[in-house]
Amino acid sequence: MELNAKIPSGPIEQRWTKHRFEMKLVSPANKRKYTVIVIGTGLAGASAAATMAELGYNVRVYTYNDSARRAHSIAAQGGINAAKNYQNDGDSVYRLFYDTVKGGDFRSRESNVYRLAELSVNIIDQCVAQGVPFAREYSGLLDNRSFGGAQVSRTFYARGQTGQQLLLGCYQALQKEVAGGNAKVFTRHELLDVVVVDGVARGVVLRDMVSGRIFSDAADAVVLATGGYSNVFFLSTNAKGCNVTATWRAHRRGAGFANPCFTQIHPTCIPPSGEYQSKLTLMSESLRNDGRIWVPKRAGDTRAPGDIPEDERDYYLERLYPAFGNLSPRDISSRRAKEMVDRGHGVGPLRNGVYLDFKDAIARLGREKIRERYGNLFAMYEKITGEDPYEVPMRIYPAPHYTMGGLWVDYNLQTTIPGLFAAGEANFSDHGANRLGASALMQGLADGYFILPLTIGDWLARVKPGANTTDHPAFRDAEREAKARVDALLAVGGKTSVDTFHMRLGRIMWDKCGMSRNAAGLKEALDQVRQLREEFWRDVRVLGSGDTLNQSLEKAGRVADFLEFAELMCYDALARDESCGAHYREEHTTEDGEAKRNDEKFAFVSVWEFRGVGEEPILHKEPLTFEYVPLSTRSYK
Amino acid sequence: MEFTLHVWRQSGPAAPGRFETLSVKDISEHMSFLEMLDLVNERLIAEGKEPIAFDHDCREGICGTCGLMINGVPHGPLGLTTACQLHMRHLKGAKEIWVEPWRARAFPVIKDLVVDRSALDRIIQAGGYISVRTGSAPEANSIPVKKIDADMAMDAAICIGCGACVAACPNGSAMLFTAAKVSHLGLLPQGQPERFDRVLSMVEAHDREGFGNCTNHGACQNACPKGISVDFIARLNRDLVKAALTYKPYEITAV
Ligand SMILES: Cc1cc2nc3c(=O)[nH]c(=O)nc-3n(C[C@H](O)[C@H](O)[C@H](O)COP(=O)(O)OP(=O)(O)OC[C@H]3O[C@@H](n4cnc5c(N)ncnc54)[C@H](O)[C@@H]3O)c2cc1C
Ligand code: FES
Numbered sequence: 075m076e077l078n079a080k081i082p083s084g085p086i087e088q089r090w091t092k093h094r095f096e097m098k099l100v101s102p103a104n105k106r107k108y109t110v111i112v113i114g115t116g117l118a119g120a121s122a123a124a125t126m127a128e129l130g131y132n133v134r135v136y137t138y139n140d141s142a143r144r145a146h147s148i149a150a151q152g153g154i155n156a157a158k159n160y161q162n163d164g165d166s167v168y169r170l171f172y173d174t175v176k177g178g179d180f181r182s183r184e185s186n187v188y189r190l191a192e193l194s195v196n197i198i199d200q201c202v203a204q205g206v207p208f209a210r211e212y213s214g215l216l217d218n219r220s221f222g223g224a225q226v227s228r229t230f231y232a233r234g235q236t237g238q239q240l241l242l243g244c245y246q247a248l249q250k251e252v253a254g255g256n257a258k259v260f261t262r263h264e265l266l267d268v269v270v271v272d273g274v275a276r277g278v279v280l281r282d283m284v285s286g287r288i289f290s291d292a293a294d295a296v297v298l299a300t301g302g303y304s305n306v307f308f309l310s311t312n313a314k315g316c317n318v319t320a321t322w323r324a325h326r327r328g329a330g331f332a333n334p335c336f337t338q339i340h341p342t343c344i345p346p347s348g349e350y351q352s353k354l355t356l357m358s359e360s361l362r363n364d365g366r367i368w369v370p371k372r373a374g375d376t377r378a379p380g381d382i383p384e385d386e387r388d389y390y391l392e393r394l395y396p397a398f399g400n401l402s403p404r405d406i407s408s409r410r411a412k413e414m415v416d417r418g419h420g421v422g423p424l425r426n427g428v429y430l431d432f433k434d435a436i437a438r439l440g441r442e443k444i445r446e447r448y449g450n451l452f453a454m455y456e457k458i459t460g461e462d463p464y465e466v467p468m469r470i471y472p473a474p475h476y477t478m479g480g481l482w483v484d485y486n487l488q489t490t491i492p493g494l495f496a497a498g499e500a501n502f503s504d505h506g507a508n509r510l511g512a513s514a515l516m517q518g519l520a521d522g523y524f525i526l527p528l529t530i531g532d533w534l535a536r537v538k539p540g541a542n543t544t545d546h547p548a549f550r551d552a553e554r555e556a557k558a559r560v561d562a563l564l565a566v567g568g569k570t571s572v573d574t575f576h577m578r579l580g581r582i583m584w585d586k587c588g589m590s591r592n593a594a595g596l597k598e599a600l601d602q603v604r605q606l607r608e609e610f611w612r613d614v615r616v617l618g619s620g621d622t623l624n625q626s627l628e629k630a631g632r633v634a635d636f637l638e639f640a641e642l643m644c645y646d647a648l649a650r651d652e653s654c655g656a657h658y659r660e661e662h663t664t665e666d667g668e669a670k671r672n673d674e675k676f677a678f679v680s681v682w683e684f685r686g687v688g689e690e691p692i693l694h695k696e697p698l699t700f701e702y703v704p705l706s707t708r709s710y711k
Numbered sequence: 712m713e714f715t716l717h718v719w720r721q722s723g724p725a726a727p728g729r730f731e732t733l734s735v736k737d738i739s740e741h742m743s744f745l746e747m748l749d750l751v752n753e754r755l756i757a758e759g760k761e762p763i764a765f766d767h768d769c770r771e772g773i774c775g776t777c778g779l780m781i782n783g784v785p786h787g788p789l790g791l792t793t794a795c796q797l798h799m800r801h802l803k804g805a806k807e808i809w810v811e812p813w814r815a816r817a818f819p820v821i822k823d824l825v826v827d828r829s830a831l832d833r834i835i836q837a838g839g840y841i842s843v844r845t846g847s848a849p850e851a852n853s854i855p856v857k858k859i860d861a862d863m864a865m866d867a868a869i870c871i872g873c874g875a876c877v878a879a880c881p882n883g884s885a886m887l888f889t890a891a892k893v894s895h896l897g898l899l900p901q902g903q904p905e906r907f908d909r910v911l912s913m914v915e916a917h918d919r920e921g922f923g924n925c926t927n928h929g930a931c932q933n934a935c936p937k938g939i940s941v942d943f944i945a946r947l948n949r950d951l952v953k954a955a956l957t958y959k960p961y962e963i964t965a966v
Contacts, residue, residue: 128844128845139768139774140766140827141828141829141832142832143775143832143872144768144775144776144872146768146774148769148773148774149769149771158852198851199849199850200845202848202851202854202901203841203843203847203849203851203901204843204848204901205841205864205896205902207861207865207899208861209861210855210857210858210861212858213855214856215855232865233869237773238773238871239865239868242868246835246840247840247843247845249835250836250840252832252836253836261832284821313769347741348742350746351746352745352746353770454771457789458743458798523845524845524846569757571756573749573753617756617761618761622722623822625762626762
């Protein structure tokens with residue numbers, strides 16, 4: 075597997091400009107002769123599809139959702155970063171670049187991150203022009219807030235619904251192209267495979283989820299914008315449909331998968347309330363601005379929070395990180411919460427949370443002020459738990475939230491399969507080993523609005539338009555395989571439901587490849603995942619038929635892929651014998667329990683090559699160099 | 712909790728549907744409504760019966776995918792809540808629970824509780840956007856927007872497109888949905904150039920899709936999980952009248 079990142083040379087500020095000049099162009103009259111398939115209508119997919127259609131390409135879009143307006147991106151609450159420096163607080167493209175490289179714990183590519191920071195300002199312009207109703211000040215100008223521990227206020231937001239408003243902006247732009255005839259959107263369609271002939275992506279195999287029809291579609295380029303794989307843990311903050319199928323299938327066909335073990339755990343989610351729990355709800359990180367996190371000092375203390383006197387409480391983040399306190403970064407806050415619960419200090423009926431207490435803030439600022447700041451979040455919390463956070467402290471616990479790993483892409487966002495591109499959370503992207511708050515939305519839109527439409531043009535200019543058709547026998551083969559798999563799932567006729575398998579997989583991954591990992595645990599996980607996969611294919615029960623809407627069948631296909639993918643995650647976590655960012659190996663910690671990086675041995679992107687299900691994959695390395703942001707150790711003490 | 716669940720089963724768009732009655736036991740009041748359905752499905756699967764099909768994705772009230780008539784009320788009894796956010800404790804004491812799909816001419820049933828809402832996408836295609844080419848946008852702060860207008864635009868923009876308004880309306884009208892988009896864009900300076908074209912063509916698309924007329928029942932506002940106000944329908948009507956009476960499409964004024 076050849077890993078040529080195609081990073082332009084020259085000073086970092088000029089690389090993207092230079093690259094844009096060097097890329098080939100497709101003439102306006104020829105654009106309509108080219109077809110691009112886009113899978114996914116989240117921020118990345120919808121913005122790419124709308125922009126490419128507007129440029130004149132023929133775009134066909136597929137999504138498993140029932141409308142392009144509903145992708146998982148819609149759930150993002152907090153906001154989107156941009157280096158506008160509207161607050162005059164010292165922000166700049168360079169500072170956003172610097173923060174992102176450092177926040178990613180030096181496991182991302184400098185050139186890509188710089189480009190991201192550079193494009194961030196264009197994103198805000200574009201979204202405002204589309205009518206995204208960002209929060210404003212009385213002057214009529216845009217408002218900002220600080221987010222995720224950043225020292226500048228560079229986050230743009232639309233109440234607690236930033237993802238929704240940004241997605242509706244892309245969705246509407248895409249619907250305009252549908253009306254104009256350049257784009258076609260097929261909803262309730264699921265990708266089952268990618269078709270590769272002579273090493274080049276030629277199209278995809280899909281299932282119409284309503285009729286059950288399995289068919290293929292060919293194009294001159296294929297984009298996967300299918301999001302992340304946090305649902306490998308079963309319980310996560312992701313939408314229920316989020317899955318790894320598209321990227322995993324591409325990986326099986328030859329696309330390198332990068333850093334699969336880099337998964338982010340968000341510190342402030344509502345803890346599970348029982349075995350039946352189906353997903354976890356994120357409470358915005360902004361709550362940590364005024365809430366104080368604590369647990370009872372004595373393990374096993376079951377008194378009500380109000381009955382525990384001040385001096386018997388442990389405000390552990392304030393104690394351990396006096397400088398950052400309750401605002402310590404995501405990975406650190408998550409890990410410490412887990413540690414408290416593991417040591418028996420957990421609170422709530424299942425002893426599976428820590429307190430986030432607003433008592434002091436309410437005393438200092440008054441109830442009204444708190445309601446103004448967090449009213450909707452408090453209401454949401456009460457709806458879910460039945461407890462009133464104005465009276466009793468909230469209970470929170472970390473949950474899987476975002477996956478930094480994904481398909482390896484070069485500077486053009488092209489995977490190791492020519493003609494196959496990956497955008498948004500689906501690629502291994504710009505976040506290294508840890509993503510900063512409010513930067514996923516930024517990355518998805520930078521990829522979709524500003525990068526892909528140009529880099530795909532460069533690819534298309536080199537290929538003959540319309541050369542790929544579904545007449546090629548490779549399409550028949552891929553369809554046949556996809557059908558055989560559906561039939562096999564229906565034919566097992568076992569006794570155990572798909573969800574049961576998914577929950578069991580989630581348990582293994584959370585315990586052994588979750589917030590903290592060690593070699594022995596990861597080896598056990600590899601065995602357990604293999605066993606579970608075998609059991610799945612022996613004992614899963616999928617009722618109904620393949621030729622109608624069949625939600626159990628859809629889930630079964632996704633879980634079958636997670637069961638293959640999980641092994642890769644464990645291999646990656648095992649091979650990365652260091653701690654960095656969200657990847658915390660218990661063997662590699664500093665004396666006071668922080669992650670200890672090993673730059674000498676591990677300053678590279680791990681890129682995996684598939685060899686077969688159950689076979690050990692091959693590790694390739696893309697070395698990382700840091701010319702602009704000097705390697706340093708993060709410290710939040 | 713323990714209750715009798717009457718749930719609509721329909722194997723396909725053309726098949727006749729019927730209520731299936733299930734007796735449901737051992738339900739925790741902390742479960743969400745959809746988790747209750749998950750559990751019922753697990754039990755059906757264990758008995759070798761096909762599970763109930765229902766739509767959902769985010770399970771936190773923002774994607775608009777879930778949509779169920781619960782005891783005759785869209786999204787259930789709580790108010791300002793989607794079905795996925797409704798918890799069983801809010802149905803405490805209920806002996807019978809009836810679950811149905813959205814019923815409206817423009818929303819054909821696909822299976823069980825799943826309906827086809829693509830008509831809403833086609834209303835947006837008719838003009839629910841601001842035409843701005845990627846890359847051609849002016850610097851964001853060069854278009855100041857009064858805070859009150861921006862806030863009001865946001866009040867309309869928070870629509871999640873779930874279709875509860877249509878299901879609640881005796882006429883099966885999607886006017887609240889349409890008005891929310893017309894108002895969101897029409898309240899902003901960026902939305903002015905296309906404002907009157909937009910309202911004319913979106914309302915035309917609305918009618919073409921088979922949604923009924925708005926006769927000011929106001930049931931939509933009560934059913935809306937995001938609390939979108941019927942005042943936006945009044946706003947749409949004002950724009951519609953203005954457009955019909957005074958607005959000349961570009962082709963005519965250019966003569
Ligand atoms: C609760 C929550 C809050 C968040 N808040 C923030 C925030 O404040 N700021 C921030 O920057 N980031 C935030 N994030 C992260 C951010 O929302 C996501 O990373 C980002 O939206 C991903 O966008 P995407 O376009 O890559 O993918 P997605 O939005 O996940 O879209 C994936 C698309 O692919 C389709 N798809 C997937 N698989 C298939 C398949 N096999 N076949 C067909 N279609 C398929 C789906 O239908 C969907 O259309 C948050 C995430 C969560 C979970
Ligand atoms: S599932 Fe998303 S709103 Fe209910």
